[in-house]
Amino acid sequence: MTPTDPGPGPTGRPSATDVDNPVEDSVDLTAAQAGAAPLVPPEIVAQSMREYLHGAVLRVKGGESGMLPVILGLVAIVIVFQAISPHHIFLSAGNIVNLFQQSAVFMVLAMAETFALLLGEIDLSIGYVGPVGAVIAVQLVQPSTTNWPWWAAIIVALVACALIGAAQGSLITRLRLPSFIVTLAGLLIFNGVLLIVLGFGPFSGYPTLTGSQPNLRALYNLMWGHINPTQGWIVMAVIVGALGLNLWLRDSRRRRSGLVAPPVGLTIAKIFFMAVVGIAVVAVCNINRAAVGTLEGVPWAIFIVLGVLGAWTFLLQRTRYGRYIYAIGGNPEAARRAGIKVTSVRTVAFVLCSFTAGIAGLLYASYLGGMSNNVNGGQLVLYAVAAAVIGGTSLFGGRGKAVHGVLGGLVIGGIYNGMYLLGLAVQWQFIVTGAVLIGAVTIDALSRRGNTTGAAGR
């Protein structure tokens, strides 16, 4: 396997004397590292903000750009659509909240897909697995039939999704079938299941969430409910305060004990950025966005997205299980030899993928105000993959974060929303989204190529 293998026989080698006395005590296997320098994340070597910025620029030049492209893309989308949308309506409070709500489904679905992508796999079925969970919940809360409480309906829906994930994951990991095919079959199968479940009850295939019955309202409010402006400020202050304090304490503790830590300026900049985003979001959401009457406050959907983001970021970055997902995505053989139970870790990842898709499905049903056969799951899953990749998650496994799905979902939602405002037909929305995806994959492939030069690859 090794290209420089000396060959079958040792007889052709020169005498050993030249290596018998190596330079003693100078074991430094690090001679040839200059070329790799730009690829080192700047926040782990920089001692000051100046060094950090310098390192960051080098890194982008070296093709390792992190989340920069997606953030630039978001800025571009905002500028372009604000400039060309009729009456510059794009940045109006009503439209921004609408954009968040439209994007929420893509964001959560993209976070679901991230579990598969991190393993270097793909899950094409979630476009219908999520809606299957949703239709189960919508059917169960119908007052005229089962009349379940909303929380029980949600639990059953999410458990059903998790079981679907377990079934598909087992086929993929235990029978070693390709995930592409298994989940492609799943896309078809659960489209069928969706239609069957839709047909139950006296709703002609259109169970809705409209009505004043509390269980219907609860599901409907996942997307359309909101907290009042004062609560919004309090919750935002608590979240930003807790995250900021946590970040500050961790970074300063690491700096004190001489561990690798970002410069003080960067920590402060991060906290400042979080606070600005938090304040901006709450301020915009608290503007009255109703044409008549009052409609203000942060939608629950934002907190649901943040909750999923927080939970999965914690799982992926702070727990042993998350570490194993990255290890398997980076080098499955190394993971296996390290004693990691690769099969179960991968199976559970598919369970989490489908489970999260169930959350996205519930948001989707709430957005639509019910369920119908008018669900384009194929398009949903492609948008989910696109959102994750646009956000910076690699299709080749091992690189990506939950937050990438959120940012990519915003990009997809922004394009979707902006094109709609322009009155452009849906075909243009497809074409633009496709072009953005090509751009994102190109960046991914290029940075990957840059990342493995000089190393043995995997």
Add this chain to the structure above:
Amino acid sequence: MDEASVDEPLLRVRGLYKSFGAVQALTDVNLDLPVGEVLALSGDNGAGKSVLIKCISGIHEPERGQIVWEGRPVRIRTPHDSAALGIETVYQDLALADNLDIVQNMFLGRERLRHRMLDEDEMERAAAETLAGLRVTSVRSIRQPVGSLSGGQRQSVAVAKAVMWNSKLVIMDEPTAALGVTQTAQVLDLVRRLRDQGLSVLMISHNLNDVFAVADRIAVLYLGKMVAQDKTSTFDRQSVVEYMTTGGLGVTTTGLPSDPGALSHDAD
């Protein structure tokens, strides 16, 4: 045949058999590895060197035979079993995940936890200590991804990963095969340093320069059989080459299946 060692060897392999389908990879293999010595395992391609170390490190389970560790018979079924005994293996491909950083790779599969969360601070401290102990000092940051390291750096990370677990035996599979002259010398130096710290090293190599440079003992496999095993001083280059290529000394027979004999001397 000088003095038979009175001490129990660290590792003793007796009558090991392993086959893959119709292919008999190992036949009645015996091996002794004393404490604090470097044993070079040689043999031509396909002789079964890798299979043997995989049986010791728990990747493969042998069909028959006994592995005795510090005088006690043990069964090694998984990499966890061998790690629990103090056996660490550095594979030829190094088994590093390029997307993880140095600390994450060194603790892969054995992460330290605090409140059920990864204890990154503690792991980083321990990793830095081990790297310093091996005098691997000039990686830019131990938080950089392994994919951004040079070949020699990767090798040193893999070795550091192996020695940080209070291991007693480090197995290395062709540690120098992919390296240039300078880096080879540095890796051999690292091997000597492991021995100086009291560890035993089992090193696969069919590069005789490396073998004679660091090994205290040499063992030669030929077509799945152990054909020679003794102190390095009892061999010369010519004899090792002959064992590797013909399975015997000046003979035309195909090896000595049940007679580890001529050059092997077992304490029992």
